[in-house]
Amino acid sequence: MSESTLLLDHGSGGMASNRLIGDLFFKHFGNPILNEMNDAALLDITGPITMSTDSYTVDPIFFPGGNIGTLAVHGTVNDVAMLGAKPRYLSCGFIIEEGLKMSTLEKIVIEMAQAAKEADVLIVTGDTKVVPRGCVDKIFINTTGVGELILPEATSGAHAKPGDAVLVSGTMGDHGLTVLSNREGLNFATDVQSDSAPLNHIIEALINEIGDIHVLRDPTRGGLATTLNEIAGQSKVTIKLIENQVPVRESVRNGCSFLGLDPFYLANEGKLICILPQEKAEAALTLMRTMKYGEEAVQVGTVLDPENSPGKAGQVVLETPLGGHRLLNMLEGEQLPRIC
Structure with missing residues (x-):
C-alpha cells in the first residue's frame, strides 16, 4: 500500500477501496472462494450446519497473546465448534477509524490470516467501512462463522x-486480566498473557476419540461461574465446583486480589468446558493434555441431582478448601468492559 494511513476514500468503493482490498485483504486472506470477488460466497456444505456471529471492540487492540484480529477469528471459530461442529468458513467485516495507520491494520490482517490457517478455516467474504475520526475507536471487527455438524x-x-x-x-481468567492490566498500565501481571486460541481441534478429537460429549462451552464474558450457571439452568441440575481444583495462575490470583476481582468471573478466550459421563472423564483429560491448548486440563466439578445436593436446580455450589459450601451466582453485570 502506498498510503500510510486509512482515509475515508478507502471505504468509498472506488479505486482506493480496490487498492485496500487487493493489496491487503486479498494478499493475506486470499483463497479460491474469496478470490471470486462476488457479492456473496458460494459454500459447499452438506448436512446440518452451525453458525455464530460476534463483534469485537477490545481495548487495547494489541495485548500480550493476541490482538483484536486473532481474537475475532478464535472467538467465532470456538463458538461454532461448541455445538460439536467443524468450523469451515468465516466472514469478516471491518469498521475502521479514519487515520488508523496502515501498518497497524496490516499487522492485524496478517495475524488474522495466521489464526485462520491454524484453525483450518477460510475467510470467504467480507466488508470494509472507513468512518470519520471519533465515530469508532480505531477498529471494530465482526466475524460470522459457519461449520458442519x-x-x-x-x-x-x-x-x-x-x-x-x-x-x-486450562487456567481461568488469563484473558480478562491481561486486557485489563494492559489497558490500565498495570504491571503486576507481566507474566500473564491472553489465552486466545482455536479450540476446534481439541473438540474434534474429543468427539472422534472419546464420544458421548453432553456439553461444550467456552467461558468467555462472565467467566467460568456465569457459564456454569447458564448450563445448570438449562439442564435443571446442580453443579458442584471444587474451589481448589480450578486452575488459576498465581499472578492472576494476585492481580485479582489487588483489584478486588474474582478469577471465576473473568473472561477466557482459549479455554473450554466439557461435560461428559464420569467414566469417560480420565480418558478425555488424557487426550486433552496431549494437545496444544489442553495441556493443563483438569476436572473441576460434577453434575448433581438437585434432590440429593447442597443446592437447587439451576444453581452452582462452590465447595471451599475447608469443606464448606456457598452459592456461586451468575455475574450481575459487566465486570470488565471491552475485553472482546
Missing part, C-alpha cells in the same frame, strides 16, 4: 446429566 446430535447446555464430570481445558 460432526455429531449425530448437537451438544447443548441443556444436556448435562447427574453424575457427569465437569472438565476445563
Whole structure:
C-alpha cells in the first residue's frame, strides 16, 4: 500500500477501496472462494450446519497473546465448534477509524490470516467501512462463522446429566486480566498473557476419540461461574465446583486480589468446558493434555441431582478448601468492559 494511513476514500468503493482490498485483504486472506470477488460466497456444505456471529471492540487492540484480529477469528471459530461442529468458513467485516495507520491494520490482517490457517478455516467474504475520526475507536471487527455438524446430535447446555464430570481445558481468567492490566498500565501481571486460541481441534478429537460429549462451552464474558450457571439452568441440575481444583495462575490470583476481582468471573478466550459421563472423564483429560491448548486440563466439578445436593436446580455450589459450601451466582453485570 502506498498510503500510510486509512482515509475515508478507502471505504468509498472506488479505486482506493480496490487498492485496500487487493493489496491487503486479498494478499493475506486470499483463497479460491474469496478470490471470486462476488457479492456473496458460494459454500459447499452438506448436512446440518452451525453458525455464530460476534463483534469485537477490545481495548487495547494489541495485548500480550493476541490482538483484536486473532481474537475475532478464535472467538467465532470456538463458538461454532461448541455445538460439536467443524468450523469451515468465516466472514469478516471491518469498521475502521479514519487515520488508523496502515501498518497497524496490516499487522492485524496478517495475524488474522495466521489464526485462520491454524484453525483450518477460510475467510470467504467480507466488508470494509472507513468512518470519520471519533465515530469508532480505531477498529471494530465482526466475524460470522459457519461449520458442519460432526455429531449425530448437537451438544447443548441443556444436556448435562447427574453424575457427569465437569472438565476445563486450562487456567481461568488469563484473558480478562491481561486486557485489563494492559489497558490500565498495570504491571503486576507481566507474566500473564491472553489465552486466545482455536479450540476446534481439541473438540474434534474429543468427539472422534472419546464420544458421548453432553456439553461444550467456552467461558468467555462472565467467566467460568456465569457459564456454569447458564448450563445448570438449562439442564435443571446442580453443579458442584471444587474451589481448589480450578486452575488459576498465581499472578492472576494476585492481580485479582489487588483489584478486588474474582478469577471465576473473568473472561477466557482459549479455554473450554466439557461435560461428559464420569467414566469417560480420565480418558478425555488424557487426550486433552496431549494437545496444544489442553495441556493443563483438569476436572473441576460434577453434575448433581438437585434432590440429593447442597443446592437447587439451576444453581452452582462452590465447595471451599475447608469443606464448606456457598452459592456461586451468575455475574450481575459487566465486570470488565471491552475485553472482546
